[in-house]
Amino acid sequence: MKLVFQSDDYAITRAAAQGILHGIRNGVVRNTGLFANMPWTEECVEWIRPYLDQIAFGIDLNASTGSSLLGYDKVPNLCHEDGSFFTSRENRALDTDENDHDHVDYDQVYAEFDAQIKKFIELVGKKPDYIHGHAYGTKTTEKARKDLAEKYGVIYTGDFRKRENVVMKMDWYTMGAGPEGQLKNDPLGSITKDASLLSCDYVYVVTHCGYCDAELFALSSFNTCRVVDLAAATDPKMKQWIEENKIELVTFKDIH
Numbered sequence: 001m002k003l004v005f006q007s008d009d010y011a012i013t014r015a016a017a018q019g020i021l022h023g024i025r026n027g028v029v030r031n032t033g034l035f036a037n038m039p040w041t042e043e044c045v046e047w048i049r050p051y052l053d054q055i056a057f058g059i060d061l062n063a064s065t066g067s068s069l070l071g072y073d074k075v076p077n078l079c080h081e082d083g084s085f086f087t088s089r090e091n092r093a094l095d096t097d098e099n100d101h102d103h104v105d106y107d108q109v110y111a112e113f114d115a116q117i118k119k120f121i122e123l124v125g126k127k128p129d130y131i132h133g134h135a136y137g138t139k140t141t142e143k144a145r146k147d148l149a150e151k152y153g154v155i156y157t158g159d160f161r162k163r164e165n166v167v168m169k170m171d172w173y174t175m176g177a178g179p180e181g182q183l184k185n186d187p188l189g190s191i192t193k194d195a196s197l198l199s200c201d202y203v204y205v206v207t208h209c210g211y212c213d214a215e216l217f218a219l220s221s222f223n224t225c226r227v228v229d230l231a232a233a234t235d236p237k238m239k240q241w242i243e244e245n246k247i248e249l250v251t252f253k254d255i256h
Contacts, residue, residue: 002202002248004255005233006031006157007209008060008132011044012219016210019230023209024051027234028242030251033060033132036116036123037069045123056251058130058157059120061113061145063104064088065134065219069115077105078112088136095138102138110144117148130252132157155252157204165201169194173225179217182225188232192241202255209233 007020010032017040023029032048035041036059048057067083068075079085086094095101120128131149133141142158149156161168172190174181187207197203210216210226217223232238242249 001198001200001245002250002254003028003242004031004160004202004204004250004252005029005207006033006132006205007207007229007233008033008134009035009208009210009220009222010048010057010060011035011038011041012065013038013210013213013215014040014044015213016208016216016226017044017047019210019226021047021051022211023230023233024048024055027209027230028238028249029055029207029209029233030249031056031058031130033058033130033134034120034124034128035060035062035066035134036119037062037066041119042123049124052124056129056253057124058132058154058252059117059128060132060134061116061141061148062134063109063112063141064091064136068112069119070112075105075108075112077103077108091136102140104138104140106140106144109141110147113141113144113148114151117152127152127154130155130157130160155255157252160252160255161204163202166204167197167200167202168204168206169197170206176221177225179224182223183228185225185228187229188235188238191232192237198245207233 005028007029011017012035064085068079071083072081094103172185172187207229208222208226209230
């Protein structure tokens with residue numbers, strides 16, 4: 001069995017980024033995706049640069065957290081006048097029966113996502129190793145992500161997880177749980193006690209490792225779950241499970 005262990009949201013905040021780095025250095029995180037649109041993105045890219053040979057560094061294409069790179073004048077369908085993206089909740093409120101629950105303008109979201117990829121290339125010096133979608137999504141955002149993955153010739157995780165030989169694992173999350181409820185998540189048990197995983201070709205584990213800071217609580221409802229995910233990713237029991245079952249840790253650079 002091959003294990004694709006991913007932590008989303010690198011650079012959503014500085015603390016989240018530092019937690020993911022800890023998961024790379026001391027745990028099993030081997031894939032993480034950049035938030036290219038945050039004020040501290042450039043700083044966080046420099047932090048991860050020494051580890052780029054060890055991991056797949058992708059991009060989390062984002063239309064619901066932080067601010068648009070293109071701004072309101074170019075993508076008014078996606079953001080407020082100050083350039084801040086509509087949150088996931090605000091986006092979902094805009095998705096109604098009248099627009100088939102998809103208010104997103106394709107040209108605008110394609111342009112914004114393309115700008116994020118170009119920002120990644122500018123900062124990192126290469127294409128992302130994979131493309132992943134962050135949080136809010138519709139058929140239109142899905143099409144834009146797929147089209148951009150084809151344009152840049154990189155793997156799209158939305159396609160990868162649909163392969164017949166892939167099982168996706170992130171079932172420990174309780175959607176809508178507050179900070180206290182998230183601390184009760186059990187990613188370690190969910191992964192290591194699921195015997196069915198051992199008969200799979202690929203297991204795709206999607207986590208949200210990180211530390212917490214004030215910015216994180218302001219930006220994301222996924223907050224304290226990150227420290228729980230990080231604890232699981234660095235727990236000796238996780239490493240023991242991998243070693244005892246002869247599981248191969250792989251990155252998206254290994255997958256075609």
